[in-house]
Every structure is written in C-alpha cells, then in structure tokens.
Amino acid sequence: MTFSFDLIIEFLPVFARGALVTLAATVVGFVFALIVGAVLLALMRTPWGIVRVPSTFFMEFIRSTPLLVQVYFLFFVLPNVGISMPAFLTGVIALGLHHGAYVSETYRAALAAVPKGQWDAAASLNYSRPKAYRHLILPQAVPIVIPALGNTLITMIKDTPILSAITVTELMFVANDIGTQRFQYTEPITFAAVIYLVMSLAAAFAVSWLDRSIRDART
C-alpha cells in the first residue's frame, strides 16, 4: 500500500476550509456552552421549584441522550413545527446545549470547591450575596474550573464530526467527500486525524498555559 501525498497536496485548500469550519463550530459551540452552563446552573439554583425542576430535568435529559440524536432532532424534527435553521447554526446550538449541560455541573463543582469559610468571611464583612459571588467567590472558582473546561473544549473538537451528519462541511465531511470522489480513503482520513490531533494538542497546551499563568499571578 502506498501513501499518496500528492492527493493531500491537491486537496489542501479543501482540507483547510473543512478545518476552519471545525474550528469555528468548536469555538462558537464552546462559548455557547459556557453561557448555557451558567444559565442552567442559575436556573437550577433558584428557590422556585417551578423553574428549578424543569431546568434540572432538562439538564438530565440532555446529558442522558446522545449528541447525534439531539443534532437530528434539531435539524429534522424542529422544521416540522416551523423552526428551521441553517446546518451550521443547528450544529453549533446542539454542541452548545449538549456540552452546556455538562459545563453547568463543572461550574457547580467549582463553586462547591470554594471553602465555606470564604462565605463566612464574606458575610462577616457584610457582603450581599451577589457581591460576594462577583468579588470573592467567582474569582476563586474560575481557576478551579479552567482545567475542566479545557477537557470540555478538547471533547468538543472531537465531537464536531457528528455535525457532518447534517451536512455541515467540517473536516470529517470534507475528508469523507474526498474519499468518495477518488475511492481512496487512507490519505484523507489519516490527514483529518492528524489535523484533529494538532488542534487538540494546541488546545491542551493553551489551557495548561492559562492555568499556570493564573496560578503564578496569585502567589
């Protein structure tokens, strides 16, 4: 078996466009997940059961069903009730909702990791709850949450191929397409894997750099 680098070079611009779509879907989906996680956690923490119970159910439902099913649901079922969105937007929303449900749990754990004595100190200095969160608790929870969010980011990079199922022309879609055109799968799939690897490693490196620089600033 021979490995044809010529094929990869020939399709380099196509790979590049696919990789760019993957990157965009990951970044936008990740930002969306960060927001969904925060909103979901806030809703699950309200004292009103009428808000808390449905949002907790939503979180459990999202976490207990496959991402692919959610993507299909948004893309093929919602149009039946008059909501239809472009494939990319649909994919990004699915990624954001799915991982947002996990992110809410990450946030919860990070808040719980801030020692209770910090809340006592905040109350003893007459902080209101919102101000205690903003000035005292969140600045301590953020460094705790960064490594976990780094894992989420990397998982999301690797989840983006699912979007090819709804015709988002991301990296895997493109690789598969080239394979079909030339009846040659080894090169495109291998090269796609290499690009995913590079993206994941770059993300891991960036996260650990951020983690370290935050810790260094606090001693």
Add this chain to the structure above:
Amino acid sequence: MPKAIRFEGVSKRFGETIVLDDFDFEVECGEKIAILGPSGSGKSTLLRILMTLEDIDEGTVYLEGEPLWRKHAGHDTLGSKSSDLRRLRGKVGMVFQQFNLFPHMTALQNVAAAPCHVLGQSSDQATKLAKSLLEKVGLADKLHSHPARLSGGQQQRVAIARAMALRPKVMLFDEPTSALDPELVEEVLDVMKALAHETDLTMIVVTHQFGVARAIADRVCFMERGRLVEEGDPAAFFQSPKNDRTRAFLRSVSLA
C-alpha cells in the same frame, strides 16, 4: 444606654444536639469578654449567631437594643427585612480560627475590599485606610503579599485589620490563636491587646488559651452544654473558681 449585646432565653439546636439551652447573656458597650468552655459547649455558635451566620430556634438576641433575632415557638416574630439584618450585621466584625483570608487578593486588597465593595468608598480612599490599618498591625512591609506567602500569625493580623476596616462596634474572635504555632501567638495577642486597651470596641473572644483570656478580658465566662456556668473578673475566675465543673475544666486544660 442599651447593652451592646443581650441574649434572652435563646435556644439553638443542630438536629438532636442542643447547642444553646435557654441561654441568657449580657455584654456592656465596650466590655471585653473571654469565653471558655469544652468543645461543643456552644461558644462558637454564640459568636456565629451574633454574626448572623446562624439563626436561632427560640428567644431574642439584641444588638445595641435592637432585635437581631427573635423567635417564639419556632416562628420568626421579627419580620425584619434583609436590609435591617444587613444594617445590624454591619456593626459586627469577626475574626476566624482559620483566618479565612481571600487567597486571590494581596494583604492590602483583603483589607481594602469590603470598604470599597460594601461601603462604596473610592479605591484610593479604601487603599489608604487599608494601608494605615496594616501598619497598625505591624505589616507595613507585607502589603503586596498574598496570604499563601504569609505566616499564620501574619494572616491573622491581616484578618483583624480586614474586620476593623468596616469600623465595627462589636468584634468577635473565634479561637483566634488556636490554629497558630505557639511562637506566633504573641504577635496576634499583642494586636488584640492594643484593641482591648486602646479602643472602646466591645470584644468577645472565644479561646482555649488562658493567657489570651487574662490579657484581654474584663470578664471571663465559662460555658458548658449551652449554658453559662460561671463568670467573673479574670483574677477571681482563675484563682478561685466557685463552680466544680469550672474547676475540673481549668484543671484538665492546664494539664494538657
């Protein structure tokens, strides 16, 4: 002139455990109190109730004549708004056994934070105040150190400065020297002595260390099982305790 603090028939339970049992207690304005007692006797809970970190199950707690907590037959009969509770809470400061400094802030930021965020002082004004307070506790050279870089004694002195920055009328010390290495107790005690002798602060110090009680208190109280067993001026209390249980406690602690 109302008392600084008054407990009237206060009861507090944690599950089945009775922490305060029909507890009565009064503190004059400017008085310095030391509270001794075995663990689980309700000393820390008494402070946490005054700091509004815990509520009560029964009775009334007054702060400068105003009710801070009031419950009868388990019902809150105070009906106070949270703004009222916060206004009263602003008169009280607290120093914790584990210091509880904010680890993401320097010593200076720890002290300046509340005046800035809670009282709405300008950052310049709060920083100036924080500097002068940290100088008073002997930490002028540690303004920009984070808590992780400070010894226990230094951390506790920052914590005292931090509490003082809100100009409380009442200061509560919950075993302030218990987490310190013996050689670091003195530096914290010196700061507390200065507060006791040079200000008209009302102070309540929960401690296991007799030296701390002797150095600061006008009145020493002994608590056991949620009740006040004995109280007196420090000389009389330590020299000739009247109550058998107090005597037994003093003997057991001094042997340790």
